[in-house]
Amino acid sequence: MKHKRIILGLFAIFLLITLMLYCFQEYDKNNPHIKKYKLIFENTENYNNIEISFHAKIITVNKTNQTLHVSIQEEPYTYPIVQINTGNLDIQNLKKGDLIDIIGILHGKNQMTATKIWLNEPWKTDLIYLRSLLAVPFVLYLFFRTWKFNTTAWRFERRKKDA
Amino acid sequence: MPDWLTHSLIGWITGKTIKLDISLVVIGSLIPDISKLYLVSAWLLQRRTETFFLPIHTPIGAVLIACVTALFFQNMKKALIPLGIGIATHFILDFFLLNVFGDPLLFPFSWDEWQLGLIRSDDYTMTIIAIVAAVVVYFLYFIYKKRKFIQNKNLRFFK
Secondary structure (H helix, E strand, C coil), X not given: CHHHHHHHHHHHHHHHHHHHHHHHHHHHHHCHHHHHHHHHHHCHHHCCCEEEEEEEEEEEEECCCCEEEEXXXXXXXXXCCEEEECCCCCCCCCCCCCEEEEXXXXXXXXXXXEEEEEEXXXXXXXXXXXXXXXXXXXXXXXXXXXXXXXXXXXXXXXXHHHC | CCCHHHHHHHHHXXXXXXXXXXXXXXXXXXXXXXXXXXXXHHHHHCCCCHHHHHHHHCHHHHHHXXXXXXXXXXXXXXXXXXXXHHHHHHHHHHHCEECCCCECXXXXXXXXXXXXXXXXXXXXXXXXHHHHHHHHHHHHXXXXXXXXXXXHXXXXXXX
């Protein structure tokens, strides 16, 4: 029985590592978004009026003309710099170096009109990690209230009051 | 991703509602986020390792981890069910997110990525809703238990 468990465990780990290596090797070639971006930015003239979305870093902000120059922060990081016409969107709080998410319509060579822009504020990202840290004691308490680890049998056993 | 607090609270509510092992449902709800180990490995190795850990954040990868986890319990099948339900709650929550990319739910059979695009991952509205829902469920369960206790007491009295 114990051997069966070990074999099952090793098999599951082997499968998982195989999947991880496969993904690591093949991701750039197969990811539909990366494939789409590569195709679009290598032949921009063929992809007019197409909706795209990406994560980008602001290089320059022109608040009078309502335009941005951004570098696309997506793998493989070799995309050209894109000029974005922000139209009526509020860009007053945007500045050089900000990380943003954009949805827009691509038209012409490396030019697009943004329909939505979200500013990725660092404090909001930090707050995700802070909220996640709060969960750690909660989860550990829940788990070890019900289970204890038997070091000789290498197994979790129910605590007596729950048995 | 919604934060771990949201995931664990939704796991807790699910476990409490369907009367399965709550602790294992909660553990299951966090299994896909083991993929966040890429943050540590990227810092240690100074290179991008996100794509290496990505399969853990897919249903098949998460279930494989749940299988390995279940081996450490007396009754593997009994442990695997709540872990699997926890994993399902994780992917349901992540499905509501708005990311530039979605989740490759059918990996390794398909590389396509899906999401509903309703909530941004840095939006804490989801956390607040989860906290309120958990408090409501806790009190409803508390009232239900109290009523049941009084009913049983009355029954014993009349016997």
